Amino acid sequence: MDTSPSPERFPNPTQAPPSNSDIKRWRRYLADERAEAAIYRGLARRRTGEEREILLELADAEGRHEQHWRDLLGDHADKPIRPSFRRILLRFMARSFGSIFVMALAQRAEGRSPYSSEPAATDAMAADELIHEEVVRGLATRGRARISGNFRAAVFGANDGLVSNLALIMGIGATGVSSSFVLFSGIAGLLAGALSMGAGEYVSVRSQRELLAATKPTQITLTAAPDLDLNGNELVLVYRARGMSQEAAEHRAAERMGYLDCDCDPSLSLQTPDVYENEYQEIGTGWNAAVSSFLFFATGALVPILPYIFGMEGLAALVVSLGLVGVALLFTGGVVGLLSGSSPAKRGLRQLAIGIGAAIATYLLGLLFGTSVA
Structure with missing residues (x-):
């Protein structure tokens, strides 16, 4: 029995109908996209805030890919097929554990996307998968930082x-x-x-924590600033020693001493307190x-x-x-x-x-x- 779909079910009716092998491959892509969306939703249920939002947006992106294969497959999209074993395992782990191990495996799965060499996939889909790998890499890095010490x-x-x-x-x-x-x-x-x-x-x-403590800037500038002479440049020297340019250091010193009524760009600082707190977290106790x-x-x-x-x-x-x-x-x-x-x-x-x-x-x-x- 010929299971090839009729041409009118596909975006371009002038092209020849896909072969049975094409349909089988597309159905596997569809199943994998469904599984990946479920993986990200499972992980999102165990996250809060920004990480949860990012994971849900990744799931939505996989949903768009899923719809692409549904449109190509037509009636054949309703025939169930199992996703790859790797994605089945990831989906189970995401629902049951939601750990950094799942994120690391998901990173590898995104990096193995076949869309770059798949004629039926769009360039946007191939680009999405490359970006998804970097997004998951960033989320996995957060998890690694929490347990690395x-x-x-x-x-x-x-x-x-x-x-x-x-x-x-x-x-x-x-x-x-x-x-x-x-x-x-x-x-x-x-x-x-x-x-x-x-x-x-x-x-x-x-030793690492003591070295970091010795390196971390103190808040002495906040208490001493009102009594300093701006023309004396001592506060400017503090910020220059932290790596700022002359202009940025003078701007920050003026702000600290109350001569400027503005919100300075946080990027002018060489290090922010959050950076040091993250380093403490990574080192452990x-x-x-x-x-x-x-x-x-x-x-x-x-x-x-x-x-x-x-x-x-x-x-x-x-x-x-x-x-x-x-x-x-x-x-x-x-x-x-x-x-x-x-x-x-x-x-x-x-x-x-x-x-x-x-x-x-x-x-x-x-x-x-x-x-x-x-």
């Missing part, structure tokens, strides 16, 4: 725990010592590494970073010694440990890939290669050391 400590803590303790027990296990010795070495490595990571993150974050690093390093470092905890011995324990850590490295690498907007598979494989490479290197050293001792 503690999340960075957590992810790197877990990865360090996985790789360092795996390398430790692989090297020690290769020497031929008893399984109990390997287990206690792994526990010692877990505690030592977790404490070191926690202390290091605390010092690092505290020292104690939160320390606790996150300690717990996640310990969690990561626990994985390689699980086979020994459950009584496994010898080469079998090492192989199982290697497999468990490999799965964990794929997961953590994939998560970092999602949040960074890059390929989760590539990031996961990169993490796996680094971790397994370190383990193999220490294992070979352990074999050499064990052989030399014997």
